Amino acid sequence: MENAADLEQAQMNNTTMFSEQNLNAIKSIMSVTDFKKDSNIYWEGDPSDKLYYLIKGRVKLYKSAYDGKDLVLHYFTPNDLFGELACFGFEEYSFTAHAVTNCTIGVVAERDLEALLLPNSSLSFEFMKWIGLMSKYTQIKLRDLLFYGKNGALASTLLRMAHGYGKKEADGIHYSINLTNSDLAQLIGSTRETVNRMLQAWKNDGAINYYHGSIVIKDVDYIKAICHCEDKCPMNICRL
Amino acid sequence: MENAADLEQAQMNNTTMFSEQNLNAIKSIMSVTDFKKDSNIYWEGDPSDKLYYLIKGRVKLYKSAYDGKDLVLHYFTPNDLFGELACFGFEEYSFTAHAVTNCTIGVVAERDLEALLLPNSSLSFEFMKWIGLMSKYTQIKLRDLLFYGKNGALASTLLRMAHGYGKKEADGIHYSINLTNSDLAQLIGSTRETVNRMLQAWKNDGAINYYHGSIVIKDVDYIKAICHCEDKCPMNICRL
């Protein structure tokens, strides 16, 4: 998060641990499907027998409470792999995957993947890393949401948004993604109003600003202080 | 959680997905070590190059905030496997593992395990399941701590404690583990006082009681209602 190069990199995907060869092997068993904006790719509770490789669009992974409140785990961008598989110990999907925009997605059936994995320990290892990485996302989320209150959770979210969606400009960090106050609230398990008040307070303190209706980070250190960010997290997990 | 058989089973371990043969293979490369009560087995931030197979004792996995507040992820009991490995995508331990009692632990070095895994896809698959299970623990924790407030988090903790540590008797469910109010507070990211007040309120409502200083669940449904438990979680993840 320190240097402009990090901020300007287009996207942070979760498939960096795959070798080109192995990634191609996975791609060879994918069947490409389109999903319309605002449709669900799978629901929490569905039998988990497919993985999804996002080719185009944006997907969010979330969990609903009984009263309709959603907690958004993360957003996926192109080249991200998501989903769960019974052969990885997940009988049913734990979350719901939702197409935020129109999406093009490569669908990998468990049966086909398993055939690929069995004789290929290199690929198996890379899949372990992928599961480990997904697990780490959740751990970090848990920490961010529980340790420093809603202010900390929001601050951390803004910082993580800067990776993949942030661009350092003369007046601060601009975002190429435009999340509403409600979107941010769902990411931290809070309410629109609370998010709005926190953002206004930070704006009054000069830490953030608005440009064409979207947030600009003026004082990164101010935001980092709120969630006690020490730039210690590996880059690949510091993302939405 | 419905029937006495579930409650009375001694322990719920996280290695059920390993075949006897594979578990023995893992055991064959372990070096058994003793850890004293109140010592740490590893610290958050240490390079993660060992797995641990708990033979005797109790271990807790936790994360510390800058102000010293701890969040306890879970407790391990004999036959549980814990730890992280760089070859599974974890460069450094994400949490600290602490010996709650004197422990006997089988230590598995990454190098040795990797040699075992490479030619053995059956074992590799079982390790994927293990990583997936550990990941699921974290997901469930996230849900429990965020969806239904501190009351929900505590209720869910008491219910999960009932597996592995609960015994159904005439007057309700007794626990064989004795966690203090502070211990419970660390499990839900709250304070001793808040936990105490919640327990007192439930006691006044007749949902719980005390017997020789430890909690007895009189009305499981009352507790389940608080965290909206629908008995849908797979048994192997409904644990501390």
Place this chain on the structure above:
DNA sequence: TAATATGTATGATTTTTGTCACACAAATCG
């Protein structure tokens, strides 16, 4: 057994967060 440490119980107060209500701005759509 007295002294100390550990744990429980509870009141008073403050801080944090959520809820409800409403005004208004901006985007979308028939």
Place this chain on the structure above:
DNA sequence: CGATTTGTGTGACAAAAATCATACATATTA
């Protein structure tokens, strides 16, 4: 283009949870 939907900004209030303080009870150990 006017109507409707969607999003923002805030005040007033309520609820949840943390903090501070204090009184006891129960273990532990010197």
